[in-house]
Amino acid sequence: VAISPDGDVFASIGGTGATIRLWSARTGEMMRELSLEAGGFRAIAFSPTGGHLASGSDDGLVRIWEPLKNDEPIRQMEHGPPVAFVRFSPDGKLLLSSGISGAVRLWDGESKTPVAEIPAGRDGARDARFSPDGKTVAVASGDHRVRLWDVETGSIVGQPIPNPSVESLAFSDDGRTIATGSSGGVIRIWSAADRTLRHKHESVMGRIDDIEFLKESPLLAILASDGRLHLYDTDRQCEIHSLKTHSLSEGALARSDNGESLVVGSGDGSVKLLSVDGVTQPNVLWHQAHVRRVAFLPEGRQIVSASGDGALRTWDVPTGESRQLSEATGQEIIRLSVQRPGNLIAVAG
Numbered sequence: 001v002a003i004s005p006d007g008d009v010f011a012s013i014g015g016t017g018a019t020i021r022l023w024s025a026r027t028g029e030m031m032r033e034l035s036l037e038a039g040g041f042r043a044i045a046f047s048p049t050g051g052h053l054a055s056g057s058d059d060g061l062v063r064i065w066e067p068l069k070n071d072e073p074i075r076q077m078e079h080g081p082p083v084a085f086v087r088f089s090p091d092g093k094l095l096l097s098s099g100i101s102g103a104v105r106l107w108d109g110e111s112k113t114p115v116a117e118i119p120a121g122r123d124g125a126r127d128a129r130f131s132p133d134g135k136t137v138a139v140a141s142g143d144h145r146v147r148l149w150d151v152e153t154g155s156i157v158g159q160p161i162p163n164p165s166v167e168s169l170a171f172s173d174d175g176r177t178i179a180t181g182s183s184g185g186v187i188r189i190w191s192a193a194d195r196t197l198r199h200k201h202e203s204v205m206g207r208i209d210d211i212e213f214l215k216e217s218p219l220l221a222i223l224a225s226d227g228r229l230h231l232y233d234t235d236r237q238c239e240i241h242s243l244k245t246h247s248l249s250e251g252a253l254a255r256s257d258n259g260e261s262l263v264v265g266s267g268d269g270s271v272k273l274l275s276v277d278g279v280t281q282p283n284v285l286w287h288q289a290h291v292r293r294v295a296f297l298p299e300g301r302q303i304v305s306a307s308g309d310g311a312l313r314t315w316d317v318p319t320g321e322s323r324q325l326s327e328a329t330g331q332e333i334i335r336l337s338v339q340r341p342g343n344l345i346a347v348a349g
Helices: none
Strands: 009-013 019-024 030-035 041-046 053-057 061-065 075-078 083-088 094-099 104-108 114-118 125-130 136-141 145-150 156-162 166-171 177-182 186-191 197-202 208-213 219-224 228-233 238-244 252-255 261-265 271-275 291-296 302-307 312-316 322-326 335-338 345-348
Touching: 009 041, 009 261, 009 271, 019 041, 041 083, 053 083, 053 094, 061 083, 083 125, 094 125, 104 136, 136 166, 145 166, 166 208, 177 208, 186 208, 208 252, 219 252, 291 335, 302 335
Parallel strands: 125 166
Antiparallel strands: 009 019, 019 030, 041 053, 053 061, 061 075, 083 094, 094 104, 104 114, 125 136, 136 145, 145 156, 166 177, 177 186, 186 197, 208 219, 219 228, 228 238, 252 261, 261 271, 291 302, 302 312, 312 322, 335 345
């Protein structure tokens, strides 16, 4: 899947790869189909400028389209192996393409001539991203390493980041943080400046298929093999939202450049457009101990929870902010009752 910078149009490739379909974000209606005479599409990305769409396909070609104007590509470049993914630089001046094997190639966004090759090993890159300033490309390769490359010099920056079974990566919008997701369900958060590990989150989500930072935010959207979109706060180091989004296969995820929308592709043949405002409202609240009882307080704007260590805590539903009413005693709270419509909470343990 891909989504235009303004979020008005999104695009999808189905399982056979026969067509790219363009959809209106406002109505959900299909606007246009793009197709090939032979072979299938594997990858798509909208340019942040100019209204262009790049595609990668089984025939090893990268094509540039003006998808809202015509059904034929306006130019094409020969990558070589079947193209697994394509990415534009933040200013749209460069395009990278990566195949199922071999190097990542950089192309001039205007002339579409090759400008650099980044080694990625025999098995090719698992993922590759431009940094927000466009000066660096991060490449996750099959040898369980993430390497940062200087776009201007074509040389590696610092030491590789060791990352077992890495499948996906993303830069935060301020360029300070790199997040990686692994096939084993592990999220790692790295400092982009010195490539040190800030923290590791061993989730129960299953394989991490795709990740995207929300715009100008520490929140990381994670698409996992459990069929859910998880929103993970990299500062607080906890999940704040979880939503069922896809099934039957790994999902596909993209973010609009204006930061207002996410689009998710699913193995059941559906494409879902999500409002970022909707998924940033917390629906996962962490008590830090197993929870024995929960109840809504009058008016429904707060939840009270009682934990196995004896602590009592209230939660604000719209914001997820919490307040501790009683300290942990080490003794379980077994029962909890809220006086309605009064202002009393009774607990027994």
